[in-house]
Amino acid sequence: MKKSFLLQLLPSFQKRISVSLIALVLSMGVHAQTQKPNIVFLLIDDLGYADCGFNGGKDILTPNIDKLANAGAILKNHYVQSVCSPTRSALMTGRYPTRTGVYNVITPGAPWGLSLNERTLANALKEAGYSTAITGKWHLGEFEKAYQPNARGFDHQYGHFLGALDYFTHVRNNQMDWYRNGTELKEEGYSTHLIAKEACNLIEQHAPSKPLFLYVPFNGVHSPFQVPDQYIQAYPNLEGNRKKLAGMLAAVDEAVAQIVASLKKTGMLENTLIIFSSDNGGPPPGKNTPLRDFKATVYEGGTRAAAFAYWPGHIPAGKTIEGSMHIIDWYPTLVGLAGGSLKQALPIDGKDAWPMITKTGKSPHKAILSVSISGPSIAAIRMGDWKLIVAYTDESEGVSPKKQPKKYEPVSLFNLAEDPGESKNLASTYPDKVAKLRKELSVLLKNAVAPGGK
Numbered sequence: 001m002k003k004s005f006l007l008q009l010l011p012s013f014q015k016r017i018s019v020s021l022i023a024l025v026l027s028m029g030v031h032a033q034t035q036k037p038n039i040v041f042l043l044i045d046d047l048g049y050a051d052c053g054f055n056g057g058k059d060i061l062t063p064n065i066d067k068l069a070n071a072g073a074i075l076k077n078h079y080v081q082s083v084c085s086p087t088r089s090a091l092m093t094g095r096y097p098t099r100t101g102v103y104n105v106i107t108p109g110a111p112w113g114l115s116l117n118e119r120t121l122a123n124a125l126k127e128a129g130y131s132t133a134i135t136g137k138w139h140l141g142e143f144e145k146a147y148q149p150n151a152r153g154f155d156h157q158y159g160h161f162l163g164a165l166d167y168f169t170h171v172r173n174n175q176m177d178w179y180r181n182g183t184e185l186k187e188e189g190y191s192t193h194l195i196a197k198e199a200c201n202l203i204e205q206h207a208p209s210k211p212l213f214l215y216v217p218f219n220g221v222h223s224p225f226q227v228p229d230q231y232i233q234a235y236p237n238l239e240g241n242r243k244k245l246a247g248m249l250a251a252v253d254e255a256v257a258q259i260v261a262s263l264k265k266t267g268m269l270e271n272t273l274i275i276f277s278s279d280n281g282g283p284p285p286g287k288n289t290p291l292r293d294f295k296a297t298v299y300e301g302g303t304r305a306a307a308f309a310y311w312p313g314h315i316p317a318g319k320t321i322e323g324s325m326h327i328i329d330w331y332p333t334l335v336g337l338a339g340g341s342l343k344q345a346l347p348i349d350g351k352d353a354w355p356m357i358t359k360t361g362k363s364p365h366k367a368i369l370s371v372s373i374s375g376p377s378i379a380a381i382r383m384g385d386w387k388l389i390v391a392y393t394d395e396s397e398g399v400s401p402k403k404q405p406k407k408y409e410p411v412s413l414f415n416l417a418e419d420p421g422e423s424k425n426l427a428s429t430y431p432d433k434v435a436k437l438r439k440e441l442s443v444l445l446k447n448a449v450a451p452g453g454k
Contacts, residue, residue, distance in 0.1 A: 035271060036128070036129070036130075036211040036337070036338050036339060037211065037271055037272060037273045037311065037314075037337055037338075038211050038212045038213075038214070038263075038268055038271055038272040038273070039125070039130075039211075039212070039213045039214070039272070039273050039275070039334055039337075039338070040199075040212075040214045040216065040259065040263070040272055040273070040274045040275070041091075041213075041214070041215045041216065041217075041275045041277075041330070042216050042218070042256060042259075042274065042275065042276045042277070043087075043088075043091070043136070043215070043216070043217040043218065043277055043278075043279050044218055044220065044221065044252060044276070044277070044278050044279070044306075045084065045137060045163070045217070045218055045219050045220060045221060045222035045278075045279055046084075046221055046222040046223070046278070046279070046280065046282055046283055046286060046295060047221055047249070047278035047279075047282055047286065047305070047306055048278075048281065048282025048286030048287045048288050048306070049278070049281055049282065049287070049288040049289070049291050049300075049301065049304055049305065049306050050287045050288060050289040050290075050291075050306070051221075051245075051249060051282060051286055051287055051306065052065050052066065052069070052249075052306055053065075053066040054066040054069035054070060054074060054306075054308065055069075055074070055306040056289060057287070059235075059237075059238060059242075059246070060235075060245075060246045060249050060250070061234060061246075061250060061253070062249060062250075062253045063253065064253045064254065064256050064257035064260070065252075065253050065256050065276065068256065068260065068274065068276070068308070068310050069276065069308040069310070070317070070318060071310055071312070071317045071318075072274070072308050072309050072310030072311065072315050072317065072319070073308060073309050073310075073315050073316065073319040073320070073321050073357055073358075074307075074308045074319065074320045074321065075277075075307040075308055075309065075321055075325065075357075076320060076321060076322050077304065077321075077322060077323065077324040077325070077363075078277060078304065078305050078306075078307035078325055078326075078327070079303050079304055079305070079324065079325065079326040079327065079368055079370065079382075080277065080278065080279060080280055080303060080304075080305045080326070080327045081097060081279075081280060081303065081327075081370070081371075082280050082281065082295060082296050082297055082298060082302035082303050082370070082372065082373060083104060083105055083279075083280050083295060083296055083373055084105060084137075084139055084163060084222075084279045084280060085102055085104065085105045085106045085139050085140060086102050086103055086104065086373075087279040087280055087327055088138075088139055088140050088217070088279065089102035089114050089140060090326070090327050090328045091121065091327050091328070091330055091331070092114065092118070092120040092121050092122070092140065092152075092331075093114070093118050093119070093120065093121070093328075093331060093346075093348075094121070094328045094329075094330075094331025094332055094348040094349060094350035095118070095328060095331075095346065095347070095348060095349050095350075096328060096349045096369055096371070096444075097371055097375075098369070098371060098376055098444070098445060098447075098448035098449060099346070099347070099349065099449065100114060100115060100118060100449070100452070101115070101449045101450060101451055101452035101453075102114060102140070102452050103371060103372070103373055103374065103375050103451045103452070104373040104374070104451065105139070105163070105373075106139060106140065106141055106162075106452075106453075108162050108172065108173055108175070108177075109143060110141075110143065110453055111143050111453070112141065112143075112452050112453035113140050113141010113142065113143065113147035113452075114140040114141055114147065114152070114452075115452070116146055116147070117345075117346065118346065119344050119345075119346065120152045120153045121153070121213075121330070121331050121334065121335070122134075122149070122152060122153025122154045122213065122215070123152065123153035124153075124331070124335045124338075124340050124341070124342075125153070125213045125334065125335065125338055125340060126153050126155070126213075127340060127341065128335065128338040128339055128340030128341075129210060129211065129338075129339075130210060130211050130212065130213045130338060131155055131156075131206065131207075131210045131211070131212050131213070132153055132154045132155050132156070132213045132215075133154060133155060133156040133157075133158075133202050133212070133213070133214050133215065134149050134154045134156070134157050134158070134159065134215045134216075134217070135156075135157075135158045135159050135195050135198040135199045135202065135214070135215075135216055136158075136159040136160075136195045136215070136216050136217035136218050136219065137159060137160055137161075137162075137163060137217045137218070137219045138157070138159070138160070138161045138162075138217070139161065139162060139163055139217075140152075142161035142162065145182060148161065148182050149182075150181055150182050154215075156181065156202065157179065157180065157181050157182060158179070158180050158181075158195075158198045159178070159179070159191075159194075159195055159198070159217075159219075160172075160177040160178055160179070160191070160219065161177060161179065162177050163219065163222060164222060164223060164224065165177045165178075165191070165219065166224065166226070167190055167191045167192070167219070167220075167224070167226040167227070168188075168189075168190060168191075168226065170187070170191060190227075190228055190251070191219055191220070192218060192219070192220045192248070192251045192252055192255055193251070193255070195216065195218055195219075195255065196216075196254075196255035196258050196259060197258075199214060199216050199255075199258075199259050199262075200258055200259060200261075200262040202214060203259070203262040203263055203266055203268065204262050204265065204266055206266070206268070211338070212268070213334075213338075216259065217279070218252055218255070220248045220249070220251060220252045220255075221245050221248040221249050221252065221286070223241075223283075225241045225244035225245060225248065226244070226248075227244055227247035227248045227250075227251060228247075228251070231246075231247030231248070231250045231251050232244065232246065232247035234246075234250065235247065240285070241284075241285045242285040245285055245286065256276075260274075269312070270312055270313065272311065273309065273310070273311040273314070273315075273334075273337070274309070274310040274311070275307075275308075275309050275310075275330065276306075276307060276308050276309075276310075277305045277306070277307040277327065278305040278306050278307070279305070280295045280296075280302060280303070280305065281293075281294055281295050281297075281300075281301045281302040281303060281304060281305070282294060282295060282301075283295040283296070288300075288301035288304075290420050290421050291304055291420060291421065291422075292421050292422040292423070293407070296373055297372075297407070298370045298371070298372050298378055298379065298380040298389060299389075299422055300387075300416070300420065300421075300422060303370045303380070305327075309357055314358065315357060315358055316358070319361075321356065321357060321361050322361060323356045323360070323361050323362050323363040323364075324363040324365060324368055324382060325351075325353045325356065325363060325364065325365070325368075326349075326350065326365070326368050326369075328348075328349050328350035329350040329351050329352070329353040329364065329365075330350070330353070331348060331350045332348055332350045332351060332352050333350070333352050333353045333354050336352055336354065337354065349369075351364035351365055352364060366383065366440075367381050367382065367383045367437075367440050367441075367444065368381070368382045368383075369381055369441070369444045369445075370382075371445075371448075374451075375448070375450070375451050376392075376445045376448045377391070377392050378390070378391050378392070378408060379392075379441060379444075379445060380441075381437050381440055381441040381444065382416070383436075383437055383440060385415055385416050385417035385418075386413065386414070386415060386416070386433060386437060387413070387414045387416055387422070388411070388412070388413050388427075388433075388434060388437035388438060388441060389408060389409075389411070389412040389413075389414075390410070390411055390412075390438065390441060391408040391409065391410050391411075409425060409427075411427045411434060411438075412425045412427060413425060413426045413427040413429075413430060413433060413434050413437070414426065
């Protein structure tokens with residue numbers, strides 16, 4: 001009787017167990033979807049828009065970078081500032097230089113840096129439960145400890161505070177610029193190798209109890225043009241600094257592969273968002289084809305960066321996104337993905353770009369602002385396919401005039417869809433369009449702060 005009764009109940013038990021298992025699996029799946037991602041941000045110094053294969057490059061081999069880019073979403077209209085410190089400031093704060101005052105490079109020993117009133121991306125992610133680390137180039141102030149990475153939200157710091165250091169000796173202007181957690185470090189090795197090694201060690205030693213934010217701002221491929229000989233052997237047809245730059249980029253490509261391998265080794269790769277960008281357009285001998293001009297200008301060759309985003313299972317592979325975004329957008333986007341708070345005293349200019357990257361492909365912005373290294377006296381605005389550049393010559397719009405470089409006309413209007421090289425000024429042909437964009441530009445420049453350090 002008892003055995004028979006138990007046999008009769010068995011199907012019911014099996015059904016309940018199956019339902020319970022299904023519920024458990026589903027709950028695990030929901031958790032997997034909402035789990036905070038690890039974030040690895042790769043910032044390449046002075047990389048040309050068309051130096052990597054994924055963005056049209058032909059003469060330099062970047063197989064590892066290209067593989068990652070093609071497995072994610074290529075961001076064709078990813079804007080940055082035209083030189084390094086302003087881009088890093090924009091990334092760290094989600095705010096334009098017109099808010100922070102970081103329009104130009106912070107020079108060695110300069111008694112200023114990113115304002116201590118600013119909340120950084122590292123601060124916000126740390127508040128959201130992340131371990132935070134930087135390995136590479138900071139360039140947002142170093143003259144006092146309060147301006148250095150360990151005081152700006154980073155649990156761990158490794159690398160250099162300034163730019164243009166010797167790749168082998170780590171010296172700039174006869175002074176060592178190599179640190180771990182703010183303490184000067186004498187260490188032999190090619191800086192790209194050392195930065196990658198530290199990044200890999202941080203990944204492999206990372207405790208899984210917390211998500212990781214790892215910021216890897218390489219000093220490659222910024223001058224001086226220095227690279228171990230083995231990296232230039234593949235480029236017998238290139239000459240001079242272009243050949244050296246090719247080798248430097250090859251070393252960065254190898255470093256990216258090593259970081260990805262460490263993520264895979266630790267089982268972190270599937271839940272890691274990897275972002276890749278240059279900090280500005282390339283200077284010669286970098287190539288920005290088909291864009292006009294180079295670093296330090298508000299033409300597209302100075303302000304549009306080679307960039308992509310990769311996260312398997314979350315960002316569809318093989319996408320090319322035409323929608324425009326700015327590096328300020330990563331601040332709200334990443335804090336949002338991290339489940340962090342965007343409530344803060346200072347306003348945020350960036351917009352959440354995640355819907356554009358994963359679904360719509362449409363820009364989250366009505367307009368995107370670019371300002372020159374001298375401040376807002378030379379400024380550009382992009383709205384849709386149209387771009388306006390204004391070199392202000394009077395006080396009528398509240399912007400202090402400067403002596404303008406000859407390369408800028410007082411007013412320039414370009415249709416970037418038809419003319420990505422900004423070769424034809426349409427300002428006289430479309431005066432109504434100029435008026436509309438100029439009105440929006442004036443709004444964006446209202447109350448612009450003075451350059452930092454002044």
